[in-house]
Amino acid sequence: MAQPQPRPGVMDIPLYIGGESKIKGVSRVIKLSSNEAALGPSPKAVAAYTDVQGVLSRYPVGDYPPLREAIGEVHGLDPARVICGCGSDEILNLVCRAYAGPGDEVIHTTHAFAIYEIYARSVGATPIAVAEKGITTDVDAILAAVTPNTKIVFLANPNNPTGTYIPKAELTRLRAGLREDIVLVVDGAYAEFCTAADYDSGLDLARETTNTVATRTFSKIYGIAALRVGWGTAAASIIGALERLRAPFNVSIPAQMAATAAVLDQEHIKKAQAHNTKWMGVAVQRLRGLGLTLRGNQANFVLPEFPASGPKTAAACDAFLRTKGIIVRRVDGYGLPNALRMSIGNDEETTALLDAVEAFMRQP
Numbered sequence: 001m002a003q004p005q006p007r008p009g010v011m012d013i014p015l016y017i018g019g020e021s022k023i024k025g026v027s028r029v030i031k032l033s034s035n036e037a038a039l040g041p042s043p044k045a046v047a048a049y050t051d052v053q054g055v056l057s058r059y060p061v062g063d064y065p066p067l068r069e070a071i072g073e074v075h076g077l078d079p080a081r082v083i084c085g086c087g088s089d090e091i092l093n094l095v096c097r098a099y100a101g102p103g104d105e106v107i108h109t110t111h112a113f114a115i116y117e118i119y120a121r122s123v124g125a126t127p128i129a130v131a132e133k134g135i136t137t138d139v140d141a142i143l144a145a146v147t148p149n150t151k152i153v154f155l156a157n158p159n160n161p162t163g164t165y166i167p168k169a170e171l172t173r174l175r176a177g178l179r180e181d182i183v184l185v186v187d188g189a190y191a192e193f194c195t196a197a198d199y200d201s202g203l204d205l206a207r208e209t210t211n212t213v214a215t216r217t218f219s220k221i222y223g224i225a226a227l228r229v230g231w232g233t234a235a236a237s238i239i240g241a242l243e244r245l246r247a248p249f250n251v252s253i254p255a256q257m258a259a260t261a262a263v264l265d266q267e268h269i270k271k272a273q274a275h276n277t278k279w280m281g282v283a284v285q286r287l288r289g290l291g292l293t294l295r296g297n298q299a300n301f302v303l304p305e306f307p308a309s310g311p312k313t314a315a316a317c318d319a320f321l322r323t324k325g326i327i328v329r330r331v332d333g334y335g336l337p338n339a340l341r342m343s344i345g346n347d348e349e350t351t352a353l354l355d356a357v358e359a360f361m362r363q364p
C-alpha cells in the first residue's frame with residue numbers, strides 16, 4: 001500500500017542521543033553525562049523564572065528585546081545582531097537551513113558535536129568529517145577539505161566531547177583561509193570554562209567579518225538547560241537571513257526572563273568558573289595519577305582514555321560507575337570507543353566520581 005514517504009535522506013539522519021539520566025533500580029543517581037552546570041543556575045534566574053505566573057496567557061514579544069540587550073551589554077555586542085534560539089542548537093539548525101541544501105557540503109571535524117552532521121543532513125547537504133590531529137581541530141586539514149561546494153564550516157571551540165581547543169591565531173588563520181562565501185560557525189558552548197590565555201570564542205570574528213557566526217548557550221555554565229535558550233551573533237546580513245527562518249515565538253517568556261537574569265548575574269558565573277577550574281585541576285591530577293591519558297581540559301568535562309582491551313576498558317569502567325549510581329557518557333558514537341566523557345559536578349558528585357574511578361582502576 002502506498003504510504004507517505006519522507007524526503008530522500010530523511011531516514012539517513014542519525015537520531016541525536018542525549019546523555020542518560022536513569023539507572024534501573026537506582027533512586028539517586030549522579031548524572032555527569034550532559035555537561036550541565038555543577039552549581040545550577042543563578043538564584044536570580046530562578047527568581048525571574050518563578051515570577052512569570054501573571055503573564056502565562058501572553059505571547060512573548062517576538063524578538064525578546066531585554067534578553068538581546070542584556071547579552072549585548074555583557075558581551076559588548078550590538079543587540080540588533082543577536083538572535084536567540086531554542087537552545088544554541090536552533091541557531092546551528094537555522095544556519096544550515098539558510099546556507100546549505102542538496103549538493104552542498106558542510107565541514108566538521110571527526111570528533112565534533114553530533115548535531116552538525118544531523119543538521120547538515122536535515123537540509124539535504126553532505127556532511128564532511130575532517131580528520132583531527134591529536135583529537136584537536138586541524139586547521140590545515142579543514143582548509144584542504146574545502147571544495148567549490150563547501151557552504152559551512154562548524155567548529156566547537158572548545159570542542160565537545162574532546163575538551164580541546166584551537167588558539168585565536170589558528171581561528172583567525174582558519175577564517176582567512178576560507179573563501180568569503182563560506183560561513184564559519186564558532187560554537188562557544190563551553191567558552192566560559194576555557195582558561196587558556198590564547199583562547200578566543202569567535203565573538204570578535206563575528207563582529208568584524210561578514211561571514212562568521214558565533215554561538216553561545218544558556219545550557220552549560222548558566223545552568224538553565226531545561227529552558228532551552230541559546231544565541232548567536234553575526235553580521236546583520238546573516239542575522240537577517242536567520243530571522244526569516246526562525247519560528248516567531250521560539251523562546252518562551254519564562255526562558256527569556258530566566259536567561260536575562262542569568263546573563264546579568266556575572267558574579268554567579270565567576271563562582272561557577274572558579275569551581276570548574278578548581279575541580280578540573282583535581283580531576284586531571286587524580287586521573288593521570290591512575291595512569292589514564294587525558295587530553296583536552298578546557299571545558300567542564302574530562303575525557304580519560306582507558307586501555308583498549310583487558311579488564312580496564314572504558315566499557316568496564318562505565319559499568320562499574322553505574323553500580324555506584326554514577327552516569328557518565330560513552331563516546332563510541334564520536335569515534336572515541338576507549339574514552340569516557342565525565343562532566344565536572346558539584347563537590348560531592350566530583351569526589352564520588354573520582355573515588356569511584358580510582359576504586360575501579362585499583363581493583364584486581
Ligand SMILES: *Cc1c(COP(=O)(O)O)cnc(C)c1O
Pocket residue numbers: 086087088089090113156159160187189216217218219220225228229230
Ligand atoms: C551542549 C552543547 C551545545 C548547546 O546546546 P543547547 O541547544 O544550547 O542546549 C552546543 N554545542 C555544543 C558543542 C554542546 O556541547
